[in-house]
Structures are given as structure tokens and as C-alpha cells.
Amino acid sequence: MVGSAVAFSAKAVIAKVGYGLGADPPTLLALRMGFALPFFAVAALLTSRGRAPLPRSELGKIVGLGVLGYYLASVFDFYGLVYISAGLERLILFVYPTLVVLMSAWLFKTPITRRTVWALGLTYGGVLLAVKTETASSSGPGLWAGVSLIFACALSYAAYLVGSGRLIPRVGSLRFTALAMIVSTAAMLLHFAVVGGHFGGHPAPVYVVGALLAFVCTVLPVFLLAEGIRRIGAGPAAIIGAVGPVSTIALAHWVLGEPVHLVQGLGTLLVLVGATVTARSR
Numbered sequence: 001m002v003g004s005a006v007a008f009s010a011k012a013v014i015a016k017v018g019y020g021l022g023a024d025p026p027t028l029l030a031l032r033m034g035f036a037l038p039f040f041a042v043a044a045l046l047t048s049r050g051r052a053p054l055p056r057s058e059l060g061k062i063v064g065l066g067v068l069g070y071y072l073a074s075v076f077d078f079y080g081l082v083y084i085s086a087g088l089e090r091l092i093l094f095v096y097p098t099l100v101v102l103m104s105a106w107l108f109k110t111p112i113t114r115r116t117v118w119a120l121g122l123t124y125g126g127v128l129l130a131v132k133t134e135t136a137s138s139s140g141p142g143l144w145a146g147v148s149l150i151f152a153c154a155l156s157y158a159a160y161l162v163g164s165g166r167l168i169p170r171v172g173s174l175r176f177t178a179l180a181m182i183v184s185t186a187a188m189l190l191h192f193a194v195v196g197g198h199f200g201g202h203p204a205p206v207y208v209v210g211a212l213l214a215f216v217c218t219v220l221p222v223f224l225l226a227e228g229i230r231r232i233g234a235g236p237a238a239i240i241g242a243v244g245p246v247s248t249i250a251l252a253h254w255v256l257g258e259p260v261h262l263v264q265g266l267g268t269l270l271v272l273v274g275a276t277v278t279a280r281s282r
Helices: 002-020 025-048 056-080 086-093 096-108 114-135 141-164 173-194 204-232 234-240 243-255 262-281
Strands: none
Touching (some): 002 056, 002 086, 002 204, 002 243, 025 056, 025 204, 056 086, 056 141, 056 173, 086 114, 086 141, 086 243, 086 262, 096 114, 096 262, 114 262, 173 204, 243 262
16 A cells, blocks of 8 residues: 555656656656556456446446546646646645545535544645645746646546445446546547647657656556555555655655745645544544
């Protein structure tokens, strides 16, 4: 689980390196999903072997969740990273457990306890502190556009988790993930074609970045996460995932030279505590 969280958290830093090489968000997204596609195609074949075909209703839900959970969330994420630091990106994304709780309360009338309300307050207070730290060095519409896009990413991912929670037990975790990733890859490649992207003509390091995003930040953590959930359960897995924001901040400081401030550290602590308490209360 720690390996999955750290690999996922490296995505923002590697994407920032790609931007520094001249790549744009659609190019990195298309390379990431294109390189990862064969692995998920094989996983889909292996996990579907000997099993009954899925009903059309469930296939339709997988298509919808694949577009919502990986395509839209990835687009919001990579475009948002153009404007804000990798550390702030990971911190905002980590509010997704609180969004899952709020969505579940709205859709399924799940009660929200007083403990959860306190945890929500801690989480969003921590995000505000982190944003305040970032505004000290940069300001303007670009910063808030980035914050809004990353929050939209967290919202999309939370909606994906809420929607998939009742579908995965019937389909199977690996089978569902592989099929959803194939759908999101098709959507991403269509997006790439619509914006006029092209795979050729980029510097060699851009393809290395795309491969790293595919293997290190997509294929590896997805399968590690599935195996971790199988071994220890979703609740403990979500708690261990708290290492992600800390890992991103450390890696961004080491690779990108992003500064680490005391107020940012306090905000990170509040987000980790709030999101972890929220995850445990689900």
C-alpha cells in the first residue's frame, strides 16, 4: 500500500518535469494512457476469461465511470498542474474522502456524525492554509484556476468511487479497473485528436516522461492498490494512502526545488488528520 501511495503521488512531479521539457497536458495524458493501455487490455482479458459476459447495464455503468473517474479527473488534474505546485495539487486531491462522505450522505442518506463534521473542518482548514502559502509567492487568476481544476479532479474521482463502490463487488476489482481504464484511454485519445495533438516530433525525454507516468504512476500503483485492498481492506488502505501528500511534497522539493513552508506543513498535517479520520468513519 505504501508503494502504491508513493507511486501515485509521483505523478504530479513527473508531469511538472514533462511541462518543463515543453510538453502540454494533452500530450502527456495521451502518452500516459497509450503506454498503459496494453497492460490493462491484458488484465481485462485475463480477468474476463471463464466468466459470463457483463450485462449491458453494467457495461454502460463502467463506460460512464471510466469517463468520469479517469478521463475527466485526469484532464482536470493535468491542466490544473500547469498553474499550481505539485505539493498543493496532491494536498487538494487528498480531500476526496470528505467528498465521498458528502456525496454518500446526499445520495444514499448516509448519516454524518459530529466526528466527521470536525474532520471535514480540519481538512478544508488545512487546504486553505496551504493555498494561503502558495498565494504568498504567486497570485492572480491562474492560481485560482489551478485550485479550481484540481478540486474538480477530486470531485470527479470521489464521484467515481461512490459510483463504483456498488459495482465492483459484482464485477471484481481488477476486472472493473482494467475495463474502466480502457474506456478512459479511448476518451483520452479522442480528446487528443480533437485538440490536434500528435505523437511524433517530441524530444526523447518527453517519451520517457510519458512512459514513467504510465508504468510508475498508473499501472504499478493500480495493481498494488488492488492487491493491498485484497490483503488489508479498503479502510486501512485509505489510511495508509495518507503518505501520498507527504511523499509528493518531499519529492517536489527534491526534484523541482519547490519550497517547504511551516504554514504549508501545518496545513498538510490538518488535511492528513481530517481526511484520515473521515476515511476511518466511512
